[in-house]
Amino acid sequence: xxxxxxxxxxxxxxxxCPGCGDHFFLASLHKAxxxxxxxxxxxxxxxxxxxxSRLPYYVSTYAMQTIHGRAASIxxxxxxxxxxxxxxQVSGDGDGLAIGGNHFIHAMRRNIDINMILLNNRIxxxxxxxxxxxxxxxxxxxxxxxGTVEDPFRPAELCFGARGHFFARAVATDAQGTVDVLKAxxxxxxxxxxxxxxxxxxxxxxxxxxxxTKEGRKKNAIYVKHGEKLVFGENxxxxxxxxxxxxxxxxxxxxxxxxxxxxxxDAYCEDNTLQLKLAMMDNEHGFPVALGVIRDVEAxxxxxxxxxxxxxxxxxxxxxxxxxLLETNDTWEVK
Numbered sequence: 001x002x003x004x005x006x007x008x009x010x011x012x013x014x015x016x017c018p019g020c021g022d023h024f025f026l027a028s029l030h031k032a033x034x035x036x037x038x039x040x041x042x043x044x045x046x047x048x049x050x051x052x053s054r055l056p057y058y059v060s061t062y063a064m065q066t067i068h069g070r071a072a073s074i075x076x077x078x079x080x081x082x083x084x085x086x087x088x089q090v091s092g093d094g095d096g097l098a099i100g101g102n103h104f105i106h107a108m109r110r111n112i113d114i115n116m117i118l119l120n121n122r123i124x125x126x127x128x129x130x131x132x133x134x135x136x137x138x139x140x141x142x143x144x145x146x147g148t149v150e151d152p153f154r155p156a157e158l159c160f161g162a163r164g165h166f167f168a169r170a171v172a173t174d175a176q177g178t179v180d181v182l183k184a185x186x187x188x189x190x191x192x193x194x195x196x197x198x199x200x201x202x203x204x205x206x207x208x209x210x211x212x213t214k215e216g217r218k219k220n221a222i223y224v225k226h227g228e229k230l231v232f233g234e235n236x237x238x239x240x241x242x243x244x245x246x247x248x249x250x251x252x253x254x255x256x257x258x259x260x261x262x263x264x265x266d267a268y269c270e271d272n273t274l275q276l277k278l279a280m281m282d283n284e285h286g287f288p289v290a291l292g293v294i295r296d297v298e299a300x301x302x303x304x305x306x307x308x309x310x311x312x313x314x315x316x317x318x319x320x321x322x323x324x325l326l327e328t329n330d331t332w333e334v335k
Contacts, residue, residue, distance in 0.1 A: 021172035021198020032182035048095035069100030110302035129203035156279035172198035
């Protein structure tokens with residue numbers, strides 16, 4: 001078996017602003033590609049339009065930058081036409097959730113076996129700082145000088161609402177955390193959504209400051225791992241417990257709460273109730289941001305079902321090529 005290195009997947013000189021989260025993510029993607037061990041010629045990286053969508057130029061795999069919002073459509077076609085191809089779809093929050101929002105939800109509904117990367121910086125960067133579908137209410141931008149009056153999409157909510165079977169989240173500056181979710185997405189058979197949180201240093205710097213450093217993540221994030229207790233904090237002193245139909249943050253050892261009261265994460269559970277609650281937590285409401293694989297449930301995939309159907313229909317036909325088709329019907333000889 002050939003062993004690959006991150007260098008085997010690198011190409012060109014990335015052209016993003018210094019400090020952009022895209023740089024961090026690209027390095028993690030190269031490393032994840034090497035660790036899953038799929039040859040470069042057996043992979044395709046497909047994007048739409050935007051800063052993040054320049055990424056296909058910087059990988060030595062098959063690659064294609066498509067048109068705005070259509071990355072999921074092209075990725076679907078590539079995977080159905082060549083089921084053995086590993087497809088990485090890369091979109092920003094504008095490209096993926098605005099003009100591409102319809103394709104985003106239907107790719108999950110169909111459960112196509114592609115890895116859907118959503119680089120979420122809550123801003124339109126390439127077009128110079130307009131608010132995006134994930135910008136928070138009140139966000140001041142060039143297209144909302146007095147603050148946007150819209151509520152944002154929350155990618156996890158869209159994924160779960162579209163019957164998504166895999167959702168994971170990482171912070172771009174957390175290299176190992178990003179590599180881990182990318183590898184999990186690759187090994188999941190079906191539509192795998194990875195939300196990558198990153199700052200736009202020019203138009204929305206500081207969007208994720210509370211969790212953008214290792215020290216910040218210790219205080220303000222929780223790494224969820226299947227089968228493990230939902231604890232967090234600098235010394236794992238806090239935990240998540242169930243309170244009614246919701247979640248509650250407690251300090252272990254105080255107010256009668258022990259480690260036994262803390263919930264255990266189940267990423268494989270068909271019922272997504274707890275998974276969605278974890279995915280929707282945020283610092284503004286006193287909760288840690290959940291990072292890692294939040295949902296990972298097996299289900300039939302669209303591409304496998306389509307190709308199986310084709311083979312089934314072909315087996316029932318009397319002809320398998322054009323000449324056999326011609327000989328299937330009545331023939332006449334003209335003399």
